[in-house]
Amino acid sequence: MAQLADVTNEFIREEIEEYIQRPDEIERIVELFARVSPKMQDIAAAIIEGEDDVADELTQQALADGVDALEIMDDGLIAGMSIVGIKFREAFIFVPEVLACARAMKAGMGHIEPILSAAGVESQGTVIMGTVKGDLHDIGKNLCIMMLRGAGFTVHDLGVDVGEDTFIDAVEEHGAPILGMSALLTTTMPNMGKTIEAFIDADLREDVKIMVGGAPVTQEFADDMGADGYGKDALSCVSLAKSLMQEVKAESA
Amino acid sequence: MSTQNIAPMTSRERVLAALKREPVDRTPVCNPTSVATVELMDLVDAPFPDANRKADLMARLAATSYTELGFDTVMPVFTIIQESSALGCKIQWEKKDNWPTVRMTEPIWSKPEDIKIPADFMSHPDTRCVIDAIKILRKELGDEVAIIGKTMGPWSQGYHCFGVERFLLMSRDDPDKTKRCLDKLKDLTVAYGIAQFEAGADAVTLPDHATGDLVSGQYYDRYLLDLHTEFAERIPGPIILHICGRTVDRMDSIARTGMSAFHYDSKNGAQESMDVVKDRIALVGNINNPQTLFARGPEEVRKEVYENLDAGIHMVGPECAIPLQTSIENLKEIPLAVKDWHKEHTAAH
Numbered sequence: 001m002a003q004l005a006d007v008t009n010e011f012i013r014e015e016i017e018e019y020i021q022r023p024d025e026i027e028r029i030v031e032l033f034a035r036v037s038p039k040m041q042d043i044a045a046a047i048i049e050g051e052d053d054v055a056d057e058l059t060q061q062a063l064a065d066g067v068d069a070l071e072i073m074d075d076g077l078i079a080g081m082s083i084v085g086i087k088f089r090e091a092f093i094f095v096p097e098v099l100a101c102a103r104a105m106k107a108g109m110g111h112i113e114p115i116l117s118a119a120g121v122e123s124q125g126t127v128i129m130g131t132v133k134g135d136l137h138d139i140g141k142n143l144c145i146m147m148l149r150g151a152g153f154t155v156h157d158l159g160v161d162v163g164e165d166t167f168i169d170a171v172e173e174h175g176a177p178i179l180g181m182s183a184l185l186t187t188t189m190p191n192m193g194k195t196i197e198a199f200i201d202a203d204l205r206e207d208v209k210i211m212v213g214g215a216p217v218t219q220e221f222a223d224d225m226g227a228d229g230y231g232k233d234a235l236s237c238v239s240l241a242k243s244l245m246q247e248v249k250a251e252s253a
Numbered sequence: 254m255s256t257q258n259i260a261p262m263t264s265r266e267r268v269l270a271a272l273k274r275e276p277v278d279r280t281p282v283c284n285p286t287s288v289a290t291v292e293l294m295d296l297v298d299a300p301f302p303d304a305n306r307k308a309d310l311m312a313r314l315a316a317t318s319y320t321e322l323g324f325d326t327v328m329p330v331f332t333i334i335q336e337s338s339a340l341g342c343k344i345q346w347e348k349k350d351n352w353p354t355v356r357m358t359e360p361i362w363s364k365p366e367d368i369k370i371p372a373d374f375m376s377h378p379d380t381r382c383v384i385d386a387i388k389i390l391r392k393e394l395g396d397e398v399a400i401i402g403k404t405m406g407p408w409s410q411g412y413h414c415f416g417v418e419r420f421l422l423m424s425r426d427d428p429d430k431t432k433r434c435l436d437k438l439k440d441l442t443v444a445y446g447i448a449q450f451e452a453g454a455d456a457v458t459l460p461d462h463a464t465g466d467l468v469s470g471q472y473y474d475r476y477l478l479d480l481h482t483e484f485a486e487r488i489p490g491p492i493i494l495h496i497c498g499r500t501v502d503r504m505d506s507i508a509r510t511g512m513s514a515f516h517y518d519s520k521n522g523a524q525e526s527m528d529v530v531k532d533r534i535a536l537v538g539n540i541n542n543p544q545t546l547f548a549r550g551p552e553e554v555r556k557e558v559y560e561n562l563d564a565g566i567h568m569v570g571p572e573c574a575i576p577l578q579t580s581i582e583n584l585k586e587i588p589l590a591v592k593d594w595h596k597e598h599t600a601a602h
Contacts, residue, residue: 050425095467096425099418134351136358139418160358161345186497186542187352187576215466215498221544 002034009041047080050100085235130158137184164198264325268399308385330403339377391453402449406461407438464498485511523564535567
């Protein structure tokens with residue numbers, strides 16, 4: 001089993017010591033960073049610190065040095081975001097800091113995505129994402145989309161203020177097995193339930209797994225509405241999408 | 254809050270006393286944000302979006318809070334976008350069944366130097382209608398009921414005018430620049446608040462969404478504590494600060510601002526909130542909107558009202574502006590439950 005001392009980057013060691021508290025997460029994160037190269041640890045550190053110019057430069061340098069794009073994405077960018085996600089979940093950092101980290105990840109992904117796209121890496125699945133009707137907030141949704149894309153999902157972003165029909169059309173058009181809806185306002189949350197009802201009315205509810213999230217949304221509310229899953233933050237959104245995809249595969253097997 | 258041996262009060266007297274944390278005959282029922290619903294719009298023929306833009310409809314819809322629901326306050330400013338409209342933000346006014354919103358994806362400013370307050374800000378139709386609605390309400394309802402106005406805080410205004418993401422990133426990247434923005438916007442908050450008191454408001458709500466869902470408690474201290482203290486000094490009347498989400502970590506600071514009340518969210522327990530603020534500021538809230546008022550029945554509403562009263566909350570009401578499809582039955586349950594709680598507790602003494 002890897003030890004904290006096996007992580008060569010001092011900043012990342014300090015981050016793990018200070019912010020990661022669950023034993024299973026300590027073990028997983030230490031294993032991860034003990035395995036990855038010092039260059040990838042540097043990229044992850046730039047993500048955690050929200051330094052977009054550093055992330056941009058180090059990603060370009062790593063590619064120029066011949067490091068595989070997928071390795072940079074998984075072991076550098078996403079590895080960094082995994083610590084960011086835990087810090088956010090535990091309220092060590094808040095949205096401004098997460099936005100800066102996301103900006104850094106975006107800078108790195110700007111170099112990675114075209115390479116992965118050209119290489120035709122197989123998608124983990126297709127997800128339709130949007131903020132519900134009447135709600136123009138998209139920070140959380142955009143973070144989820146970035147993390148989903150980083151995890152290999154194909155995501156179609158419908159933007160904000162999305163009506164029921166638009167959600168239905170997009171799911172049908174792309175044959176998407178997963179739909180993600182976001183709402184920031186308690187006044188617009190009911191529109192998630194209306195959308196789910198619209199899928200039932202259109203006889204399409206069985207064809208799609210629906211996940212919901214947003215600051216005021218809770219597991220209880222998601223259950224009441226008949227959603228298939230609730231994600232508290234961008235990290236849980238990714239694990240939820242993965243488990244929903246497994247369900248889809250199991251059901252169609 | 255003491256309720257023993259107090260002569261019957263009017264709704265207005267009750268609210269004004271509660272805002273000063275003085276004894277009341279019973280706990281007032283109050284929503285300092287909005288209780289507008291589609292049912293109420295139909296009842297008095299004052300639908301959105303016109304009820305957000307025409308003073309007579311605005312006043313008519315606001316009055317239903319007192320006349321139909323039995324609340325002790327009326328609040329004619331159903332939205333948080335009146336000032337943003339006057340500042341030049343693009344507004345999506347929507348229809349009867351949806352809230353109007355600012356198109357924050359199309360921000361009007363990107364740096365402090367961009368901030369220009371239009372000369373016609375106070376006479377713009379979307380700010381003027383609030384002033385006129387308050388005057389109508391005062392004339393029609395007299396001194397029976399408390400009239401609450403609303404003036405947006407500079408942090409919320411920053412979201413609208415700079416875009417939420419850009420404003421939050423600015424706050425992380427460049428605190429001095431952020432403070433200059435807030436400083437340039439603060440006089441607007443004060444001026445619009447004063448104008449509403451002059452029109453006849455008894456109190457103003459000041460929404461400033463430095464919520465725990467977005468920023469830390471340290472952020473509140475860094476950016477808003479001094480500003481909110483300044484508002485309490487410069488605006489000549491009771492101010493009810495409104496911040497959604499989890500806020501217990503900043504309630505101690507909020508209690509030190511000198512504001513009269515804090516409108517708090519159901520993400521904060523009633524008792525834990527009272528324990529933090531002690532007797533330094535009145536608390537208003539915190540009946541859950543989406544799960545209780547919108548989706549459950551009167552029994553669940555009553556339970557949450559009782560929890561607030563048991564904790565000694567000064568004014569009871571919904572946690573925030575309520576979903577427009579909320580049933581009147583659930584809203585009426587709030588004052589009924591408050592009255593029953595007081596009857597039970599008077600009988601017990």
